[in-house]
Amino acid sequence: MPHLRRSALAGLLLAVVPATALSGCGFHYPTDRVNTISAGVNDRTGNVDALGIRVLATAQGEGRLIGALSNNLREDASLESVSSTAGVSAGKFEPVEVAGRSTVNLATAADVPLSGNFTAGDFIPLDLTFSDGTTLSLDVPVVKPCYQYTQVPTPSESASEKASDDATDAATDGAAADAAAEEEGDAAHADESGDATFNCSDEAPAPEGEH
Template sequence: MQLRPLATAAAVLALAVPLTSCGFDYATERDYTPAGGANNRSGDVDILSAVVVSAAEGSGTFVASLSNNEVDAEQSFTGVSGDEGADVTAADFDPIPIAPGGLVNLADPAADIVLTGDFAAGDFLPLAVDFGNGERVLIEVPVVADDFGYWEGMDAS
């Protein structure tokens, strides 16, 4: 009679292990930041929620948050341009410092990184983002309209 509770416990234990584990390399183990923009975490500086806000075809403003993963060294955002043959250029701007372990939001206060080229709202732009340490990060960025939602009025072009 005492074998029945022991057999039940063994069966429960045998089924619990495979049914409660998720395994490896599943979506629950990956970074996911729900955002209207593009994210890239491959370099010393994370590019978060990057978009180009455009009020008119052919021009727009690059907006993103830049998070410095280096806790001992300041980084700087030095440039952005079109990648993979994209006809996109940025107006000149002074390098933007990013404190060690710090975050810079290019929308607040507005950095006004103006881009021109062959694009319109609804497009995705392949961009190269440059940093003062010589690092270049490639990212596909959506072009969003300037007339509604969070990005309303952010286009400085």
């Protein structure tokens, strides 16, 4: 009899355990959820998704908006303005057109310059307003131009190219050429002794757990 009781108890446990385990599964599997791996911030609440939004800064208070805009509608839409309540403002830019059912990479297809009270490592509140009247309010990270961001054009690079063109035009004037050379030397010295916040290490950090 004791042997029969133990066998019956074991059978009861085998019947109960699978049912208990399955009851916690439900139908909302993690693999069914949207999972965008990104260093930026995502917002999918509007007709236009904001994906991996970041501010790429090259100096304190200077940078540009990067990331992607994905239009969920068949109709075209556009990013009309970028504003902030934290002492950050956007420079002049053409509305960023996003065709219906398509995506725009802000790093290559648009230049939205930003200036104000921010530096690398900060998070700043930004409001992105679109042509359909919707506004996405984001808390956006500020990154520095290192590693994967080195190929993204920045406002400072555009200014450097313009300064180089101006120096070439003035090369026939000896005094102007000397002044340009002196300014370049001062700029190089400033870069060497500049804000350490924007220094890049020699190697990109390896993924966690990699040896």
